[in-house]
Amino acid sequence: xxxxxxxxxxxxxxxxxxxxxxxxxxxxxxxxxxxxxxxxxxxxxxxxxxxxxxxxxxxxxxxxxxxxxxxxxxxxxxxxxxxxxxxxxxxxxxxxxxxxxxxxxxxxxxxxxxxxxxxxxxxxxxxxxxxxxxxxxxxxxxxxxxxxxxxxxxxxxxxxxxxxxxxxxxxxxxxxxxxxxxxxxxxxxxxxxxxxxxxxxxxxxxxxxxxxxxxxxxxxxxxxxxxxxxxxxxxxxxxxxxxxxxxxxxxxxxxxxxxxxxxxxxxxxxxxxxxxxxxxxxxxxxxxxxxxxxxxxxxxxxxxxxxxxxxxxxxxxxxxxxxxxxxxxxxxxxxxxxxxxxxxxxxxxxxxxxxxxxxxxxxxxxxxxxxxxxxx
Amino acid sequence: xxxxxxxxxxxxxxxxxxxxxxxxxxxxxxxxxxxxxxxxxxxxxxxxxxxxxxxxxxxxxxxxxxxxxxxxxxxxxxxxxxxxxxxxxxxxxxxxxxxxxxxxxxxxxxxxxxxxxxxxxxxxxxxxxxxxxxxxxxxxxxxxxxxxxxxxxxxxxxxxxxxxxxxxxxxxxxxxxxxxxxxxxxxxxxxxxxxxxxxxxxxxxxxxxxxxxxxxxxxxxxxxxxxxxxxxxxxxxxxxxxxxxxxxxxxxxxxx
Numbered sequence: 001x002x003x004x005x006x007x008x009x010x011x012x013x014x015x016x017x018x019x020x021x022x023x024x025x026x027x028x029x030x031x032x033x034x035x036x037x038x039x040x041x042x043x044x045x046x047x048x049x050x051x052x053x054x055x056x057x058x059x060x061x062x063x064x065x066x067x068x069x070x071x072x073x074x075x076x077x078x079x080x081x082x083x084x085x086x087x088x089x090x091x092x093x094x095x096x097x098x099x100x101x102x103x104x105x106x107x108x109x110x111x112x113x114x115x116x117x118x119x120x121x122x123x124x125x126x127x128x129x130x131x132x133x134x135x136x137x138x139x140x141x142x143x144x145x146x147x148x149x150x151x152x153x154x155x156x157x158x159x160x161x162x163x164x165x166x167x168x169x170x171x172x173x174x175x176x177x178x179x180x181x182x183x184x185x186x187x188x189x190x191x192x193x194x195x196x197x198x199x200x201x202x203x204x205x206x207x208x209x210x211x212x213x214x215x216x217x218x219x220x221x222x223x224x225x226x227x228x229x230x231x232x233x234x235x236x237x238x239x240x241x242x243x244x245x246x247x248x249x250x251x252x253x254x255x256x257x258x259x260x261x262x263x264x265x266x267x268x269x270x271x272x273x274x275x276x277x278x279x280x281x282x283x284x285x286x287x288x289x290x291x292x293x294x295x296x297x298x299x300x301x302x303x304x305x306x307x308x309x310x311x312x313x314x315x316x317x318x319x320x321x322x323x324x325x326x327x328x329x330x331x332x333x334x335x336x337x338x339x340x341x342x343x344x345x346x347x348x349x350x351x352x353x354x355x356x357x358x359x360x361x362x363x364x365x366x367x368x369x370x371x372x373x374x375x376x
Numbered sequence: 377x378x379x380x381x382x383x384x385x386x387x388x389x390x391x392x393x394x395x396x397x398x399x400x401x402x403x404x405x406x407x408x409x410x411x412x413x414x415x416x417x418x419x420x421x422x423x424x425x426x427x428x429x430x431x432x433x434x435x436x437x438x439x440x441x442x443x444x445x446x447x448x449x450x451x452x453x454x455x456x457x458x459x460x461x462x463x464x465x466x467x468x469x470x471x472x473x474x475x476x477x478x479x480x481x482x483x484x485x486x487x488x489x490x491x492x493x494x495x496x497x498x499x500x501x502x503x504x505x506x507x508x509x510x511x512x513x514x515x516x517x518x519x520x521x522x523x524x525x526x527x528x529x530x531x532x533x534x535x536x537x538x539x540x541x542x543x544x545x546x547x548x549x550x551x552x553x554x555x556x557x558x559x560x561x562x563x564x565x566x567x568x569x570x571x572x573x574x575x576x577x578x579x580x581x582x583x584x585x586x587x588x589x590x591x592x593x594x595x596x597x598x599x600x601x602x603x604x605x606x607x608x609x610x611x612x613x614x615x616x617x618x619x620x621x622x623x624x625x626x627x628x629x630x631x632x
Binding site: 265270272274277293367369 | 478494
């Protein structure tokens, strides 16, 4: 038998062999672990090789950024239409961002967008100094933003039909996101409640809203809702849409949250009750913090779904980012450039949604107290 | 020795009074005509086969389970569906669970100060001082800022005991506190409980740790099929059990 290098009990921790660490180790483990892996890796490289350079050529290298109209744009290319004409989106940028919002008043939308981040700061950053004061502003923000965007006292009013483009997308999306979460939590608590009346009402609401397509709800909002109101009261169409989108998302949110509640061990609630905490304190201090944490993927899924569903307002004659893009394409000066327009819209949506996704990943890691995500 | 001193039955005032209490789960008659008197400072060990209703009994005392018939009186307050009464009783009765039930999203210290702050309305600083004191007593003050998931089972259960004590309870309920622990961690938890017993705490302990029962209990209660079958001081209980079912049970758990 070969002699041991160390006496029993004195073996030190040695560094791992080079095949396990560094670039070589990483590539071996992740790209070329088995023959099948190697084939897929090479295949993936080949697909990237055949798509990426051509796309780069079309989108950036040969692209035209400044031109009067499509004709002028295409004249500057080797083959007309052979590359992207970004002059289109840049000339139309104002409409894509703000719709028909009066140009002199556009600062109001920009300001409310900047203030949005001030309002979000205490929610997103928990070590923020003066967090309590910031939270007061967060509570006031919907009113401040409403005042800025629609105008009232000291600001000339803007009709809601004039709001469009990305601004409209964000208004609907953010309102839906901000209000569907608390509403969804209440509905989920209602559905898991022991009180029969509250439980039945919550179930009926959730099942009705989930059982009806959002488009149908939007049609109801645009055509029928005023019939249900007392005569003489009229709600702005945008407000009606905001309500419908929020209710729609909240039904889905409620089910996501209910799934999370089901995932909390009964012992947690028992331990809280045994200590004398009331139902609401137990929910607020013990159950919801854990539920929201384990439900992050589902919640963000609903947020992203809601954000993309805002494009459906197109059908009831509102011009969100996608609607504005479609409208721009009907202009004869620019007709035929749908690739550029749709790509632009897609990229904007992608960054918004991917941003949410990235933040949720960060949040999951930060809230993880069981080290599930910690690197070994 | 100190253990000798706590063995004598203290005849203080009654702190728990249960009379003719019944409990059903659906059609299942889980507790049948339970009568029990617990005096200030008493340590009672409840044992019995699984499904005999011993956990249900102590869970009825702080209303984690609702009884349907009979009377439960804790510290002069009758348990009814009155929420205020229930919350009063719960804040005076500490409970330790088999599966610890620490709050995983809060640090050890936050686990301990939560109820004092939100139920007793204690200032945070004072609550933290009390909590650190108790964590010291269960010998894990250095873990105060960690999360439950980073502690061993034995440490978690000691935190759970400290957390319950932070409310300054008058009675402590233990629901199989060592059953979910690895053998080498059982001792540290039992030692903590023995210390607590020596300090004079009124304790009701559901456990199969017969060594603990011999050492600490003033009374051992044997339950089977929802009834209290036998109730005696540990000496008599272990050496001269009266009932056949008790004898069978003891032979099963002592000779394995």
